[in-house]
Amino acid sequence: MPKGTCNFPSCDKYDSHLRRGLCHNCYERMRRAGRLEEFQARPKKIPSWDRMVKIGWTETDSGCWEWSGTKNADGYGTIFNGTYGKNKSPRRSITSRVSWEHHYGPIPEGLLVCHTCDNPPCIRPDHLFLGAPRVNSHDMVNKRRSTNGERNPNAKLTDREVQEIREKYRPRCGALTQLGREYGVTRSAIWQIVNNHSRRDKTWTSPV
Template sequence: MSDRTIKKRFEKHVISKDNCWLTDLWCNDKGYPKISLNKKRINASRVSFQLYKGEIPEGIFVCHKCDNPSCVNPEHLFLGTHKENMRDMVEKGRSNKGSKNPQSKLTEKEVFQIKALLLETNLTVERISILFEVSRRTIGYIKQNNIWKHVNCVANSSFSNTSTDRNKNNNRNNNRNGNRQKSLEWEQLSLFD
């Protein structure tokens, strides 16, 4: 499907361009409109951003400046950014735990993105929970570093509330290639969701 075809189809669904662009598209329960392209339901805001602003780098999120999930005005959209070195660190630290837990709704990559968004943007816990379609509680636990502790954005990040926690994280980084202590956080995770 060419960009022109996609644009045509997208614009057909835009029914109002009064500041926020509104569509007649089906919305999920969080209010985000979805457009069907190549038999896949894609967030219309992502399609809008790609059509009018350009490519979305892998793993980056399209967020709303206007706080209106149903809006697809490209001028109201921005990319949730994070630092390359943070991604690099999480990839090096990736383990088989967590996302293989059938109870777990998030992957390490997503948790990394959540931590980056918490650190680098003003998005609220609620907003992030909507973006990732998980409960606010889950994002809250990630923010407090109660779950997914092994996913670290940066060694000196301030995700931990106390310096003791930070030291623990640093130790964990140092032990990355050694026998990392098994923790109970995955079992705990299944209780939360």
């Protein structure tokens, strides 16, 4: 038997053994009343894209369609897409993914929907493309959206200061401690930088 949410209009109870789309209690109540044959399941939910059209978007000067509904912490649009589990936890879909699936079809497993416009709430289909996580990461770095280096909110050193540390460093006793005091970071942080373990630079060769 299928499992899911009861289709009786005033119920919405989750049941692991639905019969005719009804939970056990509703099924038995309708059966005893002799009304099973007249029961009609609730209408199917409006597809996500049709609901997105009702909520709408704003077209920017750059041509983006910026989603007018709710957004997650990363700025991507989201839309309610039913519930799941016994606790009926809300399931939300990313609107750029809904847009892609509506216009182009299913998204192959393992691929992400990326933006050519670099605008997370944009749902315009011709601003979207599919890419593997690695492609998306490279795209993010190329567009300087990654939080590496001084763009990381927790970074204590600018990129220029990191470069200065590497230029000043000489492998001698006390050098790490001295540079740490000069730049206000720990000896360990300096060691990580000069050995290219943090703030990595492909052109840098440690003198150690």
